[in-house]
Amino acid sequence: MSESTRRAGKTGYLLLLPAVLWLAIFFVVPFYSLVATSLYDPTGSVFRGYEMTWSFGNYADALSEAWEPLLRSLWYGAIATLLCLVLGYVLAYAIAFKSGRWKNLMLVLVIAPFFTSFLVRTLSWKLILEDDGFIVNSLQFLQLLGDDGRLLATPIAVVAGLTYNFLPFMVLPLFASIDKIDHRLIEAAGDLYANPIVGFFRVTWPLSLPGVVSGTLLTFIPASGDYINAQLLGSPNQRMVGNVIQNLFTDANDYPAAGALSMILVILIVALVLLYVRRAGTEELL
Amino acid sequence: MTTALGWIRERIVLLLGIAVLVYTFVPIAVVVLMSFNDPASRVVYRFDEFTLDNWLNPCLDPSLCDAVVRSLQIGVLATVASTVLGTLAAFALVRHQFVGRSATNLLVFLPMAIPEIVLGSSLLALFVAAGFAGQLGFWTILIAHIMFCLSFVVVTVRARLAGMDDTLEQAAMDLYATPAQTFWRVTFPLVFPGILGAALLAFSLSFDDFIITNLNAGTTTTFPMYVYGAAQRGVPMQVNVIGTLMFVISIAIVLVGELRRRKQLV
Numbered sequence: 245m246s247e248s249t250r251r252a253g254k255t256g257y258l259l260l261l262p263a264v265l266w267l268a269i270f271f272v273v274p275f276y277s278l279v280a281t282s283l284y285d286p287t288g289s290v291f292r293g294y295e296m297t298w299s300f301g302n303y304a305d306a307l308s309e310a311w312e313p314l315l316r317s318l319w320y321g322a323i324a325t326l327l328c329l330v331l332g333y334v335l336a337y338a339i340a341f342k343s344g345r346w347k348n349l350m351l352v353l354v355i356a357p358f359f360t361s362f363l364v365r366t367l368s369w370k371l372i373l374e375d376d377g378f379i380v381n382s383l384q385f386l387q388l389l390g391d392d393g394r395l396l397a398t399p400i401a402v403v404a405g406l407t408y409n410f411l412p413f414m415v416l417p418l419f420a421s422i423d424k425i426d427h428r429l430i431e432a433a434g435d436l437y438a439n440p441i442v443g444f445f446r447v448t449w450p451l452s453l454p455g456v457v458s459g460t461l462l463t464f465i466p467a468s469g470d471y472i473n474a475q476l477l478g479s480p481n482q483r484m485v486g487n488v489i490q491n492l493f494t495d496a497n498d499y500p501a502a503g504a505l506s507m508i509l510v511i512l513i514v515a516l517v518l519l520y521v522r523r524a525g526t527e528e529l530l
Numbered sequence: 531m532t533t534a535l536g537w538i539r540e541r542i543v544l545l546l547g548i549a550v551l552v553y554t555f556v557p558i559a560v561v562v563l564m565s566f567n568d569p570a571s572r573v574v575y576r577f578d579e580f581t582l583d584n585w586l587n588p589c590l591d592p593s594l595c596d597a598v599v600r601s602l603q604i605g606v607l608a609t610v611a612s613t614v615l616g617t618l619a620a621f622a623l624v625r626h627q628f629v630g631r632s633a634t635n636l637l638v639f640l641p642m643a644i645p646e647i648v649l650g651s652s653l654l655a656l657f658v659a660a661g662f663a664g665q666l667g668f669w670t671i672l673i674a675h676i677m678f679c680l681s682f683v684v685v686t687v688r689a690r691l692a693g694m695d696d697t698l699e700q701a702a703m704d705l706y707a708t709p710a711q712t713f714w715r716v717t718f719p720l721v722f723p724g725i726l727g728a729a730l731l732a733f734s735l736s737f738d739d740f741i742i743t744n745l746n747a748g749t750t751t752t753f754p755m756y757v758y759g760a761a762q763r764g765v766p767m768q769v770n771v772i773g774t775l776m777f778v779i780s781i782a783i784v785l786v787g788e789l790r791r792r793k794q795l796v
Contacts, residue, residue: 256626260634263619263680267637270653270677277659278652290663331550338547350551352784357554359780360561362738363757364773367765368557371564371576411554461643469645472740476761486647486741493651493745499658506651510644517643 282503290497302504310488310505317484318512320399321468324406325414328463329456331407332414336455337448340422351419358412366405366476373401373477397479405473413462421455422448457524465513485509558777565770584767591766597756598772601737604668604752608675608736613729615676616683617721623684624691641681649678650745657746666748674746675739679732686731690724723791730783737776 281294282302288294307314339350357365373379373395383389395401425448433443471486485505492502538545568581589595623634641649653674657666698720702712740754747755757769 250627251625252627256622256628259618259622259626260628263615263684264634264637266615266676266680267641270656270673271641271649272637274649274652274656277656278648280659281655290658331553334543335547335550338544338550342541342544342547348788350547352781352788353551354554356777356781356784357558359734360558360773360777361754361757363740363754363761364561364769364776365557367757367761367769368560368564368773370761371560372556374576377576408554408557465643465645469647470741471647472758475758486645489647489651490741490744493654499655502651503655506648510648513645 278503278506280503281499282507284500284503286498286500288500290499294500299500302500303508306501306504306508309501310485313483313488314485314505314508314512316482317468317486317509318516320403320406320474320482320484321464323403324410324467325460325464327403327407328411328414329460332411332418332459333452333456336415336418336422340419340425341427354415354419355412362409363472363476366409366472369401369405369408370396370476373404396477397482399478399482401477402474402482402484405477406467406470409470409473410463410467413466414459417459417462418452418455421452425451453524457521461517461520465517468513469509561770561773561777564767565774567767567770569767584771588768588771590768593751594756594766594768594772597751597753600668600750601753604672604675605733605737607672608679609729609733611676612679612683612732613725616680616728616732617687617725619680620684620687620691623688638681638684641678642685646678646739646741647745650674650742653677653742654745664748666746667750670746670748671743671750671752674742675736678739678742679735682731682735683728686728687721687724690721690727694720723787726787734780 280296283296283298283300284294284302285297285299286302286305335354339347339354343350371377375394375396380389380393380395383395384391384393389395395404429451430443430447433447434440438446468484469486471484471490474482474484474487489502489505489509492498492505496502563577565584566580566582567577568579568583569576570578584590619634619638622628623631623638653670654666657663657670662670699712699716702716703709707715738754739752740758743752744755744758751759753772757765760766760769
């Protein structure tokens with residue numbers, strides 16, 4: 245809609261007010277609260293209260309304590325995102341270009357499994373990857389896994405769970421991008437003697453980049469912050485930063501350390517996202 | 531043989547896509563199967579014997595059903611509140627002029643771009659700082675859910691509104707409809723599918739959320755929290771009954787919507 249058809253006046257502000265207030269009170273203020281918490285005197289406690297001492301040392305402590313799960317989170321998140329991109333691209337491409345009159349049905353089928361609880365589905369992966377299960381036995385039969393090898397409690401299980409759980413976050417933006425591509429451009433590439441593979445990399449892929457960028461962000465951010473997959477499918481050796489933050493808050497009641505670690509995660513993710521968006525060169529995310 | 535290979539080669543992308551789709555359904559098949567399982571032990575999670583007991587006694591563990599009911603209550607309230615607030619905001623963003631549009635867009639976008647663990651911990655930090663640490667429960671969960679559903683509602687409704695042809699509204703005005711008539715008889719029916727979709731999304735986000743909820747729940751338990759707890763001590767098969775029901779109900783809703791849409795097109 246063009247700027248000129250937008251109505252001026254107070255109504256706009258009134259319509260916006262409730263939502264903006266809610267987000268201000270329960271999103272912006274909490275964020276400020278988290279920053280404050282991350283700088284409290286770590287010798288206080290939830291029960292006695294904390295003092296604000298601008299303890300920037302909390303950040304150094306959190307980093308030296310938890311750098312391993314932190315890096316692991318980004319690493320697992322990145323691998324899961326890459327796997328999602330491959331699987332998601334195939335699926336989105338097939339639906340957009342190859343499914344004909346089944347397009348709507350296939351789109352529904354993409355979302356359908358994800359209406360069943362995240363946790364129930366992750367538990368179901370636990371069963372699928374189980375030690376004496378079909379997959380482990382098959383892999384052992386094919387000699388791809390040692391006789392006493394297992395998948396559960398390994399990085400493979402955690403990354404597999406992440407990939408599965410965040411796939412729709414990749415498929416939907418990819419589909420939106422690929423579906424918009426004009427078929428005639430691909431035909432034109434063919435007419436100009438590009439074989440299908442060249443045509444794909446010179447036409448389809450570049451035109452789908454906005455979907456690739458938003459899909460990878462929508463997958464990477466929640467995947468690297470997730471800790472359910474690490475908890476249910478992994479072992480303490482696959483702990484991700486989410487597990488550490490959660491434990492610091494609920495079990496150790498160490499709020500300053502937990503706050504500092506949360507802030508470090510946000511800063512890292514924002515930095516990576518900015519770097520990535522700049523490199524990918526698209527800013528139509530908003 | 532060559533024709534079979536040719537057939538496959540022609541459809542290789544579609545077949546690969548269908549393979550990915552099948553893969554996404556494998557865990558669902560396991561959930562449905564396990565809902566008919568009579569387990570030999572609570573510790574070993576595997577299919578032992580067929581039974582209908584889980585379906586006949588879904589509330590064998592009353593705390594499971596309490597948790598489901600609580601999730602439903604929170605889901606409905608969070609959906610209504612976030613859909614109303616989000617729809618109003620979407621109208622303002624698409625249809626009205628005001629100062630601070632890009633700041634507002636950023637404010638709406640950020641909650642979706644921040645990891646849930648951070649959203650959850652920042653709310654917890656606020657509740658603790660405000661002295662509500664002892665009162666975490668139903669209401670703090672609800673507040674959190676409205677907060678994170680809100681952005682998704684705004685984005686969904688805004689997309690629908692922005693993609694809408696406003697010549698129909700202009701035509702209504704030309705035909706002497708008052709602004710109120712134009713809104714209720716033209717604009718609203720056209721936006722309604724978008725609002726409905728946003729509401730469904732909000733409900734499923736709320737019903738399914740674990741990370742933010744767990745941080746702000748105190749001793750209150752929702753369905754995902756029940757499942758998480760049960761994963762440590764042995765999962766009752768009734769959890770799979772709930773999972774299957776969620777799947778069936780959401781498929782039914784989507785199918786009904788699709789059928790109604792087709793009817794309208796005819």
